[in-house]
Amino acid sequence: MTGTIQPHTFRPRDLVGGHLVIDLLNTVTARDAGPIDWLDGYPRLLEWAGLTGHFAPADLTALRRLAESEPAGAESALARTRELREALHELVTALVDQGAPASAEAVGRVEGHWKQAVASARLTVRGIVPRLQVGVETSGLEYLHHELALQAFDLLRALPLERTRVCPGQRCGWVFIDSSRGGRRRWCDMATCGNSAKGRTHYQRKRGEDTGSGRR
Numbered sequence: 394m395t396g397t398i399q400p401h402t403f404r405p406r407d408l409v410g411g412h413l414v415i416d417l418l419n420t421v422t423a424r425d426a427g428p429i430d431w432l433d434g435y436p437r438l439l440e441w442a443g444l445t446g447h448f449a450p451a452d453l454t455a456l457r458r459l460a461e462s463e464p465a466g467a468e469s470a471l472a473r474t475r476e477l478r479e480a481l482h483e484l485v486t487a488l489v490d491q492g493a494p495a496s497a498e499a500v501g502r503v504e505g506h507w508k509q510a511v512a513s514a515r516l517t518v519r520g521i522v523p524r525l526q527v528g529v530e531t532s533g534l535e536y537l538h539h540e541l542a543l544q545a546f547d548l549l550r551a552l553p554l555e556r557t558r559v560c561p562g563q564r565c566g567w568v569f570i571d572s573s574r575g576g577r578r579r580w581c582d583m584a585t586c587g588n589s590a591k592g593r594t595h596y597q598r599k600r601g602e603d604t605g606s607g608r609r
């Protein structure tokens with residue numbers, strides 16, 4: 394992604410992707426125009442992670458302290474998270490774009506991130522469910538990066554392609570999983586992209602009427 398980095402205070406309405414990893418993809422907006430990356434620092438990544446509800450607040454506090462004492466490590470952990478995000482974005486949008494094969498390069502990049510995560514993970518079995526688990530103790534500042542890479546693997550295995558869409562809104566390009574009952578969701582968010590599209594249609598209709606009356 395070549396774009397600009399811009400500070401942004403994350404709000405619940407920024408999490409409309411329907412999955413933690415899809416919401417990570419949407420920390421870049423306006424991918425259809427000039428992409429704007431909202432992750433302007435490691436503290437911002439922590440802010441976003443807190444909002445998702447996926448991470449324990451105590452872990453995020455531990456990471457905040459670690460980042461303060463190792464700013465260079467935090468910067469590189471953020472850079473790797475961004476790399477993971479961009480590789481996943483390329484892969485997911487290729488999969489959604491029916492028939493377009495994902496580039497081997499993007500697949501290789503996702504594989505690289507996943508391997509790094511697995512190298513720090515422990516295999517745990519709770520009841521009859523085995524899972525790969527990473528933590529702050531083993532991954533340190535890379536914990537979010539590693540957990541997101543593991544979650545990405547789970548998502549890719551079960552991605553409902555016929556329900557995964559890219560919002561056609563202007564300066565948006567967000568990805569989302571349509572979990573509506575009818576499966577006819579078109580916009581990332583009716584309140585933003587949906588409304589502005591409705592506004593434009595209304596405006597165009599008005600303009601059309603005006604032109605018509607002018608001709609009479």
Ligand SMILES: [Zn+2]
Nearest residue numbers: 560562565586
């Ligand atoms: Zn949108």
